[in-house]
Amino acid sequence: xxxxxxxxxxxxxxxxxxxxxxxxxxxxxxxxAEAGHDVTGVHLALSANPQSFRxxxxxxxxxxxxxxxxxxADVIGIPFYVWDLAERFREDVVADFVAEYAAGRTPNPCxxxxxKIKFAALLDxxxxxxxxxxxxxxYATVVTREDGSRELHRASDAAKDQSYVLGVLDERxxxxxxxxxxxxxxxxxxxxxxxxxRGLAVAKKPDSHDICFIADxxxxxxxxxxxxxAEGAIVDxxxxxxxxxxxxxxxxxxxxxxxxxxxxxxDGKPRYVLDISPVDNTVTVGPAEALDVTALTAIRPRWCGTxxxxxxxxxxxxxxxxxxxxxxxxxxGGELHVRFAEPVRGIAPGQAVVLYxxxxxxxxxxxxxxxxxxxxxxxxxxxxx
Numbered sequence: 001x002x003x004x005x006x007x008x009x010x011x012x013x014x015x016x017x018x019x020x021x022x023x024x025x026x027x028x029x030x031x032x033a034e035a036g037h038d039v040t041g042v043h044l045a046l047s048a049n050p051q052s053f054r055x056x057x058x059x060x061x062x063x064x065x066x067x068x069x070x071x072x073a074d075v076i077g078i079p080f081y082v083w084d085l086a087e088r089f090r091e092d093v094v095a096d097f098v099a100e101y102a103a104g105r106t107p108n109p110c111x112x113x114x115x116k117i118k119f120a121a122l123l124d125x126x127x128x129x130x131x132x133x134x135x136x137x138x139y140a141t142v143v144t145r146e147d148g149s150r151e152l153h154r155a156s157d158a159a160k161d162q163s164y165v166l167g168v169l170d171e172r173x174x175x176x177x178x179x180x181x182x183x184x185x186x187x188x189x190x191x192x193x194x195x196x197x198r199g200l201a202v203a204k205k206p207d208s209h210d211i212c213f214i215a216d217x218x219x220x221x222x223x224x225x226x227x228x229x230a231e232g233a234i235v236d237x238x239x240x241x242x243x244x245x246x247x248x249x250x251x252x253x254x255x256x257x258x259x260x261x262x263x264x265x266x267d268g269k270p271r272y273v274l275d276i277s278p279v280d281n282t283v284t285v286g287p288a289e290a291l292d293v294t295a296l297t298a299i300r301p302r303w304c305g306t307x308x309x310x311x312x313x314x315x316x317x318x319x320x321x322x323x324x325x326x327x328x329x330x331x332x333g334g335e336l337h338v339r340f341a342e343p344v345r346g347i348a349p350g351q352a353v354v355l356y357x358x359x360x361x362x363x364x365x366x367x368x369x370x371x372x373x374x375x376x377x378x379x380x381x382x383x384x385x
Contacts, residue, residue: 012036012037012038013037013038013132013133014037014038014040014130014131014132014133015032015037015038015039015040015131015132015133015134015135015178016039016040016042016122016126016129016131016133016134016135017029017032017039017040017041017042017078017134017135017136018042018043018044018118018122018134018135018136018137019041019042019043019069019072019073019080020043020044020065020069020137020208021043021064021065021066021067021068021069021072021202021205022065022068022137022202022205022207022208023137023191023192023195023200023202023203023205023207024137024138024139024181024191025069025136025137026069026072026076026137026195026200026202027137027180027181027191027194027195027198027200028135028136028137028178028179028180028181029041029072029073029076029078029135030072030076030195030198030200031180031181032135032178032180033076033077033078035180039076039078039135040078040079040080040081040131041069041070041072041073041076041078041079041080041081042080042081042082042083042122043065043066043069043070043080043081043082043083044082044083044085044089044117044118044122045066045082045083045084045085045086046085046086046089046117046212046213047062047086047213062215066082068201068202068205070082071201071202072200072201072202075198075199075200075201076198076200083122083125085117085121085122088116088117088121089113089117089213092112092113092116092117092121093109093112093113093116093117093213094109094213096109096112097109097112097211097213098223098226098227100350101223101227101249102227102249102278103278103350104248104249104276104277104278104349105348105349105350106252106253106348106349106350106351107350107351108165108319108320108350108351108352109211109212109213110165110320111164111165111167111168111352111364112168113212114165114166114168114169115168115169115302118134118136119134119168119169119173119177120173122134123173123176126176127176132176133176133177133178134176134177134178135178135179135180136177136178136179137179137180137181138162138165138166138179138181138182139155139157139160139161139162139163139179139181139182140152140153140154140155140161140162140163140166140179140182140361141153141154141155141156141179141182141183142174142177142178142179142182143360149171149305150171150174150175150177150305151174151304151305151360151361152166152167152169152174152304152360152361153182153359153360153361154356154359154361155179155181155182155183156182156183156184156185157184157185157186157187160181160188161321162320163354163361164317164319164320164321164322164352164354165320166361167302167304167352167354167355167361167363167364168302168352168364169302169304170302170303170304171303171304171305171306174304174305188207192204220250223247223249223250224246224247224249224250227247227249228247229246229247230246230247230248230281231244231245231246231247231281232244232245232247232248232280232281232282232283233245233281233282233283234259234261234282234283234284234285235282235283235284235285236265236271236284236285236286237274237284237286237290240263242261242262242263242271242285243259243260243261243262243263244262245260245283247281248276248277248278248281248282248283249278251273251276251283252273252276252348253273253274253275253276253291253346253347253348253349254272254273254291254345254346254347254348255272255273256270256271256272256273259271259273259285261285265287267287269287269288270288271285271286271287272285272286272287272288272290272291273285274286274290274291288345289373289374290372290374291345291346291347291372292343292344292345292372292373292374293340293343293344293345293347293370293371293372293373294339294340294343294371294372294373295337295338295339295340295370295371296337296338296347296353296367296368296369296370296371297335297336297337297338297367297368297369297370298335298336298337298338298352298353298365298366298367298368299334299335299336299365299366299368300365300366301331301334301335301336301363301364301365302363302364302365303362303363304360304361304362304363304364305362305363307331307363308329308330308331308355308362308363309331310330311328311329311330312328312329312330313326313327313328314326314327314328314329314355314356314357314362315327315355315356316329316338316340316353316354316355316356317353317354317356318344318347318351318352318353318354318367319351324356325340325341325342325344326340326341326342327339327340327341327355328341329355335365335368336353336355336365338353338355343373347367347370348367349367349368349369349370350366350367351366351367352364352365352366352367353365353367
């Protein structure tokens with residue numbers, strides 16, 4: 001049984017629909033209301049400068065988006081409110097994002113937002129006000145088992161699946177999560193067509209993308225403003241300097257473009273970022289094969305249900321919309337240890353590894369260290385909570 005069944009199979013639920021101002025969340029709210037639930041729309045004001053407007057199609061959470069969400073709620077015929085969670089968002093998502101880059105790691109702010117804001121701060125407030133569930137426009141599916149427990153599964157349409165960024169949700173949060181778009185085999189164009197049929201003005205609104213709090217999409221410039229510029233060396237695997245940079249935070253493991261190396265490789269092949277050392281502000285580059293990772297250790301595991309016991313075979317996803325790769329994983333001493341069936345490239349500390357058993361999301365953890373096929377290991381300090 002997927003998501004919350006339609007009445008009269010069960011009681012009519014009080015649903016708080018998180019409405020970003022985009023087409024997905026608007027259609028999700030409309031479907032929840034059409035199913036007979038008592039739906040209230042809410043827009044989260046997360047921007048430190050809510051009077052700002054979007055730059056092109058980037059960003060969200062602005063006054064413009066709030067107005068779009070309100071108009072959609074009016075058309076659906078549901079109450080609508082704006083809740084200010086900007087300070088909580090700044091502390092739990094933006095500050096964490098900056099701190100992780102300063103430490104040489106590559107965070108995923110969408111996971112942290114889902115964990116700390118949409119299904120923690122928002123859900124807690126919703127439950128305190130008597131709501132039964134929080135509804136979002138994510139493409140994922142919640143399945144209810146015969147014993148009443150909940151499982152998180154991939155969306156029916158793999159191309160739109162967003163379960164990776166929801167892998168931080170625990171069983172309690174899943175018990176109050178509703179994803180009306182998750183089991184729909186439709187294209188985004190069909191979702192837009194549905195919005196148009198419903199009279200929702202957001203039907204043709206461009207998708208927001210990149211990082212929502214970096215409206216112009218220039219992550220490096222945002223980090224430079226937050227952390228300041230600091231010139232350092234780019235070195236090869238032997239330690240020889242081959243270039244300079246203005247801040248190690250501007251790089252991520254596996255990066256090829258934008259290195260501006262002054263000395264080409266002896267073999268003439270492209271070089272990639274292998275390591276980032278914030279302590280001495282050094283970036284190490286080398287050949288693509290040096291990025292091959294055979295295993296990793298991840299911390300802060302969060303399980304979408306009962307934690308796994310003993311070593312077992314799973315598939316793992318290492319980035320949003322990334323490919324599934326076969327792995328063997330087990331929990332030892334509170335850490336998740338993952339070994340790949342075949343070497344995988346471009347894994348950066350700070351990213352999330354999400355385990356799957358078929359379409360079921362087992363859980364998520366934050367990558368702390370990796371083992372390289374070349375025996376070069378990324379020794380990073382533990383990721384701070």
